[in-house]
Amino acid sequence: MDEQKHRRRIHYRGKYPRRFEEKYKELHPEKYGEEIAHVLAKGNTPAGMHIPIMVREILDILAIRPGERGFDATLGYGGHTCAMLEKLAGKGHLISGDVDPIESAKTEARIRAKGIGPDLWELRQMNFCQIDELVRETGPFDFVLADLGVSSMQIDNPERGFSYKSDGPLDLRLNPETGVSAAERLAEIDMDELAGMLTENADEPYAMEIARTIVRERRRHPVQTTAQLHELIARALRGVRLPDDLAGRAGGSAKKQALAREELVKKSSARVFQALRIDINQEYEALYAFMEKLPDALAPGGRAAVLTFHSGEDRIVKKAFQAFFRQGVYEDIAREVVRPTREECRSNSRAHSTKLRWARKSSGQAGK
Ligand SMILES: C[S@@+](CC[C@H](N)C(=O)[O-])C[C@H]1O[C@@H](n2cnc3c(N)ncnc32)[C@H](O)[C@@H]1O
Structure with missing residues (x-):
């Protein structure tokens, strides 16, 4: 029993692995061939790899x-x-x-x-x-x-800041050795330009709501991490009406309404990260x-x-x-x-x- 506990502590520090490298066994293909095969079979991409398309x-x-x-x-x-x-x-x-x-x-x-x-x-x-x-x-x-x-x-590595799915510095540069990070860009861009960027680069329907929230909140807390940006997007969308497709699926159920709102935030977050990435890398x-x-x-x-x-x-x-x-x-x-x-x-x-x-x-x- 004691031995088992001891072994567990070596494999997992705490309930959830804290670092990307610990979370993804796939980063060590030589050791974890079976796990990689399992991830691939589910239609997902093992961390640290990219499956070429077409x-x-x-x-x-x-x-x-x-x-x-x-x-x-x-x-x-x-x-x-x-x-x-x-x-x-x-x-x-x-x-x-x-x-x-x-x-x-x-x-x-x-x-x-x-x-x-x-x-x-x-x-x-x-x-x-x-x-x-x-x-x-x-x-x-x-x-x-x-x-x-x-x-x-690039997407899976939280240090690069390409995704809101795990917290990390809001960088988003394809080449982190040059240019400005997304955090630096968000610190100086004005509201109308930000709203325009979100519309032009990602067709974000709530561009103005999101831009207004970011510009208002950054005075008190500069936006420096992916989780902070995600939280600001969620805050900006709190008051908006659910679009018909999501509202229709949610019906009157409070639980389903909450899930629909989560879905809304997820979609907008993906678009906002895409728009910022296109902007700072001048794609x-x-x-x-x-x-x-x-x-x-x-x-x-x-x-x-x-x-x-x-x-x-x-x-x-x-x-x-x-x-x-x-x-x-x-x-x-x-x-x-x-x-x-x-x-x-x-x-x-x-x-x-x-x-x-x-x-x-x-x-x-x-x-x-
Ligand atoms: C979808 S991945 C390519 C995957 C690759 N075909 C494979 O089989 O693994 C896109 C790559 O393009 C690079 N990239 C994006 N914009 C670029 C640019 N303007 N010049 C050079 N590389 C760029 C990114 O850094 C990234 O590594």
């Missing part, structure tokens, strides 16, 4: 042949990079970029541990909006992939520049695929592909957005909102 569709579109040269603009956990490297079959060259120095270093170590050397694969810590500078050095690519947004490792500006520079980064006949996760991103990608197609720069583009299969969405809950678009550069075109 790999088969992307490989079909990019039609990579051994000997070609490519650029993966968003390395992340390296799932797509590894799938593309397999297609190269040891011949050709792939460069993978990412702005995040923290996760890139870990991914690089994992890829090098597979015995893949710099002659075949290189990492660049860079923003993909600088693709033109890269191409000046390397020459144009036969294939380019961009899988936008954030990786599961729309980066994507716009990337899409503008992409034609010159592709060799004649070169293929590009872009995965997006919300309507703001998809709009920029769609418009750029269509505009260059009309000019004859691309000889073909996706007429319809490509979506993940139902099976993929079931096995990876993070695939639901994914949209894939592609373009092929005209064979006769060197530059735009």
Whole structure:
């Protein structure tokens, strides 16, 4: 009995693990293979990993042949990079970029541990909006992939502040070594600009209520953690009428009404975090520049695929592909957005909102 208690104390300090590293056994795949398989079977992503989305569709579109040269603009956990490297079959060259120095270093170590050397694969810590500078050095690519947004490792790590689900500093920078954190941004932005940002970047229906509450409350308590921001969103929504769909489901039951309000706060929180992330990382500006520079980064006949996760991103990608197609720069583009299969969405809950678009550069075109 005593021995059992003693063993418990070693495994769990207190009823709940206090640190991210303790909570997630999945962070040590070598020790906890079974737990990881269990998490995957439930359609969830094990902590510290990212499951690549629409790999088969992307490989079909990019039609990579051994000997070609490519650029993966968003390395992340390296799932797509590894799938593309397999297609190269040891011949050709792939460069993978990412702005995040923290996760890139870990991914690089994992890829090098597979015995893949710099002659075949290189990492660049860079923003993909600088693709033109890269191409000046390397020459144009036969294939380019961009899988936008954030990786599961970034979202799941409370130290990065990407999610309200566990408390941590309100940072949200893809590269914490530069720029301002979300906490710093929230300390100085004025109310109208904040409301505008929430509407423009995430279609937040309660943008003004949330902006007003944040600006009023920050005088007394600067917003420095993810939990504080979540609490302010909940406070801002306390007085609002439940939208019809949630109210209808809740009916007259007080318990169901409370659950419906929780759901409302959860949805708004997800949107507010998304809007802030887009703002402080200047994601729309980066994507716009990337899409503008992409034609010159592709060799004649070169293929590009872009995965997006919300309507703001998809709009920029769609418009750029269509505009260059009309000019004859691309000889073909996706007429319809490509979506993940139902099976993929079931096995990876993070695939639901994914949209894939592609373009092929005209064979006769060197530059735009
Ligand atoms: C969805 S994840 C990519 C996952 C990856 N395809 C995989 O298989 O693991 C998106 C990645 O893009 C990076 N990223 C986002 N915006 C970027 C930008 N403007 N330039 C470079 N990397 C960016 C993020 O840091 C993140 O690692």
